[in-house]
Amino acid sequence: MSDAAPAADQTARLQTRRLRLRRDGLGSRIGVALLLSLLCAAALIALAGHNPLEAFLAIVQGAVGSQHQIGASLNRTTPYLLSGAGVALCFRAGIINIGAEGQIAVGGAGAAAAALALAGAPSLVAIPLALVGGALAGSLWAGLAAAIHLGRGVHEVLVTLLLNFIALLLVQQLLAGPLGQPGAGFLQSSLMPRSAWLSHLAGFDVHAGILIAVVAAAALSFVLWWTRFGFALRVSGSSRLAAAYAGFSLARLTWGAMLTAGALAGLAGGIEVLGMHRRLIEGFSLGFGFKAVTVALLGAMEPLAVVPAALFVGLLESGSLAMQRQIGVPTALITVIEGLTMLFVLAATAARR
Amino acid sequence: MSMMLDMRGIVRRFGHVVANDAIDLDVAAGEIVGLLGENGSGKSTLMKVLFGMLPPDAGTISFRGQPLTGHTPAAAMAAGIAMIHQHFMLVDAMTVAENVMLGWRDAGRLLRRKEMADRIRDVSRRFGLDLDPDARVAALSLGRRQRVEILKAILRNAELLVLDEPTSNLASAEVAELLTVLRRLRQEGKGIIFISHKLPEVLEICDKVVVLRAGRVTGRTSVAGASQGMLAEMMIGRDVTAPRPPMVASSPGPARLSVKDFLAPGLARLSFEIRRGEIFGVAGVDGNGQIELVEALAGLRPAGSGAITIDGHDVTRASVAARLTRGLAYMPADRGTTALVKTMSVAENLMLRDSGRPPYGHGLLLTRGPANAKARALMADYDIRARDPSFIAGRLSGGNQQKIVVARELDRRPAVLIAHQAAWGLDPGATHFVLDRMLALREAGAAILYVSSELEEVLAISDRIAVMARGGFAGIVPRGEVDPRQLGIWMAGRAA
Amino acid sequence: APPAAAEEKAAMLLPGSINDQSWNALGYSILLALKPHGFTTAYTENVADSDEAEALRGYATQGYNIVMGHSGRFVSAMEQVAPDFPKTQFIAVSGNEGAAPNVMSIDWNNAQFGCQLGVLAARMSKSKMVAGVYGLEGVPNITAQAGGFRICATKAGAKVSILYVKDMEDSAAAKEAALSLIAQGADVITGKLNAAEAGLVQAAKEKHVYVTGRGVDQTKMAPDAVLTNIVEDWPAMFGKTADEVKAGKLFGNFVQYGYDTAPVTGGSLVYDADKPFNPVVPAAVVKELDDMAGQFKAGTLKVEPTREDARGGS
């Protein structure tokens, strides 16, 4: 067979996919949803007595107004991208994993423990091992959820949720105990050894995490569309009966998806610790997990599309800080925008299902 | 004579399909009208329009002198129409009494449970329905469930009763009981619309018959003096009866599929063998263990005890994947959610069970180029009419969807094929095609288990025929020795 | 950016909402207190932990001379950001470490005030059982106050029980914790919580026991139940530093105010505008507490609580 045939097939496939996107108008419907939530936000800003345009301008400037701001936004994007891609993978398989929050927390602790243990090791050893430590810890936590879910038939939403609460307490316990910095003014670990700091990219205040995250999202997209495992996940997400009929083990798929998502969330935690705080600090993971769900949804559960989705949330949040600094619109507004966006996107994408 | 129901010029379209094309239908009090027609001829649609579940695109309905337009099921019921759907509309988790009270004004806003239970017992006794108001519907047989539906209609004083294929799920004893009840209702002056594909019972119970074809009325006749052949001709029109594929007596080879002392929930102990080049047909009323049997063989349900071997290899506890590797193919009856993933493309559905093997995949990876090429080839071979392999399977017509399943399962050159309702919902051409492929597979030496509730189909292609009743085989006969009366007795051998 | 014409600017980052009627509201008042010292002010509330560095950097970039973080948790982020802004003074409220040259922590001596509350509680208790409700076990200023409370109340002859709640903002849970302690016989309750402090006062009010609060507002909530409040005098602590920063000085140390740093003591016990204690507190007890303050000032009395002193349980 000539090489031309598959290539032709591929372009045909891409074309139909693009056509399908256009015909279903998925992209434009998400666009309308975003627009609607911004309109609602504008109304709320006006209600608070501020000028919505001015506020949005402040958000934009705060998000991309300078090289530094861009870097900050990218850093903010990183954990959302990583954990959101993992959540998207689970959602694809029909597993509602809302445990990213706890997995990030535990992952951060794992990375911190590894980095502290590796004091003295060169960066080339310390950073990868610490990140692996974070990913492993996140996986472990997600695995625990999978085990309870599969073993005892408890709904995954409840398991992952309850484990979130436990994970946060666990990290506090670690900080009050073995990982804590003696005499520190707060629940925090000692500073990581410098060799474990995730370096900044030249010229930007952005750490290497964003690269890892983009690579991970691309890898996940590859897994989803080009591997048998991804195929099985997609089948089971569409119909569990069909997946069983196809000979895929639902339990194994659940393990696979949960462990992968856990590893990514753990990695996100590790990157936060090594790249942002340079130490494990109480509450560093609060709220990431639920936003990962927003991001996965916004990205229509497609890891590559999670990139712009995470970027959107990252920009929005880093911009919103600037908004409050400059014109005093409360940041709670951003939570409102996120909630509204989720709702509108849900309605928009479900309408034609 | 003034008609109880008067439907005039009903038109209903679904996209390009004209399901009802200017249909007129009258029913008088104390009359049973048979509604006949091939699959997809528009019977159910017409009834849904009558019952207010679908708005018509044109036409008028008048019931007992009152016009019915833009109505809802609630309004239809209030007017005195009751509908018994092909798939029962009962809540399994609730009791008979609760199902009866659901949505019924007389039950009161504050439910009068005791009074209702008494009334249920009363009517149930009067019509010989034998229903316990406190029984949970989930625990009732299909025949009983249907009686619950009839009970609902009687209790609500329905004047017009619509029964959409009420007998297709019933054993013959149950059918007889149903017909008795219907006669009784006719005596009481109710009107009845009776939809069925089974001509003998139509001739037995109906007063007149209306025949639909492709959404139009192609015949009306009074039953007196009508014959089955006449009705069949009105239904099928110029199309001659489906040609029966020629069967050559098979030369029995060694056993390929063997089932010994097999026991699983919902099944009685089963033992049988299917040999090389043999089609083993399983007939019987749906719900007698067919689904349990095929799914257990396919590896989708846990086995209780006993042994299943394929070509001498024990697969009793093997996974679905392991059975696939041993050469077991399976066409499930549930096309919608098991056999196909409707949101995925034709190509992806063709590789559903073979994604780990060339040309679809290699190791952990999918090989999309070769997979698409293969899909094109299969689409040509099996006449799957889709624009290209990336077309979404759920948007194809039912027949083309089924062809995907057939292509996928046969292309693997299976040693053993389990086909469950393989021609379900297919038009005659497509049915013919599927049966042809089965026979070709038989020639190639496979062992085939062909399970269908359509006796005709089973008789047409099986070397041996078994009848399933109450989870076991009521009897097995070779093709040459089939006695239709005996088959009927076996089929009815199921508790009411 | 062009140098702002001799404009002095101070910004405050708050970990929670300024509406919590407790810790963050206090932080907001610190900021307001800098206005008379000639600063224009700005604040950001609900700063997530992951945003701390970013928010600090944002204000520093905008040319704020003083950038404050209203929790010890900000120290870590300040240490990261400060080297890039050598002219900005970063101050962590209630941290306990500094970093030269421009990250400082300011706190008050929790142990001294905790100790005073311990004696007050022991004296006012009829059951000789007193209790404290805290959050974040192991954080130094919590350890200091809870430990100081236990050491001194025990010395004064009372049995002490300490409970930690999961969330310093969850008043319903804190109230429940207080109720459980009262049920066990405690008749004076103290604590160091944020929004949840109101739960303690509410519980004491309902069960007719005594409580200490964290601000005169809480006296208004339950004038009969509240014995006194620790009113943290952050404006004074910060005002002093702010003036020096304005004069061009930078600090990289940890300053702890207390009775020994008078006249700025970092805090005081206040019942309402003109009284330090609820009138039910006997004069003898008031005198005893005043004497303690004197001893702290003179350095003759020192309390140095350990994690063990602040442990949960009785």
Next chain:
Amino acid sequence: MIEFLAAAIRIATPLALAALGGILSERAGVFAVGLEGMMLAGAFAAAIGAWATSEPIAGLLLAPLGGGVIGLAVAIVAVRFRADNMVTGLAVNVLALGLTSYLMRILASGGRPVSMRLPLLTALPIPALSDLPVIGPLLFAQPPLTYLTALGCLLMTLFLNRTQAGLTLRATGENPEAVFASGGHPARVRMLAVIACGAVAGLGGAVLTLQQVGTFTDGMTGGRGYMALAALIVGRWTPWGAAAACLVFGAAEAFELRLQSFGVPVSSYVVQMAPYLIALTVLAGLGQSSKLPAAIGQPLPSTR
């Protein structure tokens, strides 16, 4: 001991009210993940009502409205637009958190923070009964919303089992087609059920503001909605069962506080895990939730 039970009852009350609401929603076939947001909105509305009028009754009237608004959002997105129930629930939780905090800020409008000191609903001892030994003070000297919770269990049980509306609601969660075919409106039933769920859960939130704390703070429900959700599953979707499960959770939390007082050798963080571990253990012990309403989470077929 009595105190311990009293504590369990207090902690259980907001959970139980929310769980009662959740039963309405889940029995009608919509997962009640949004309980947290509904409670929070209810707590907020109650606080606003009581603060603006200085009358706790006004808060009591507004609370169902607050929760109901969130219920309406779920109803529109999950029922009308047929979006995934779980994710919709999570989304409204985020929305409620943001919206209540934001509106609090608007009230404060940049200046001095509003200091909400709300009048609390006081205990209403039932004459005679409250004088009974032991159970008198325990059961018959409660504040109004606690009585309402018990009454709610009773009414809800009657409603579900003894009324046409309750029958229809249950049937909608089991088999909406059957409801449709018997003349009902499954979509309407689900919408109403979810809105009612919001209203009842809103009262659950009001317990916190009007009966326990007397003020509103951001995110003050602190995960109680999720515990209520777990409770109604443990309680097998029955009002008394869910209430019993809430009492178990309440007892677990009361136990956790007392455990700390005994001075166990682990830190408070470990002890604080107890309620969640207990919930998880109970759920795992129950195993497969076999009696889940059959059609829960399944969108209604479109009429198109």
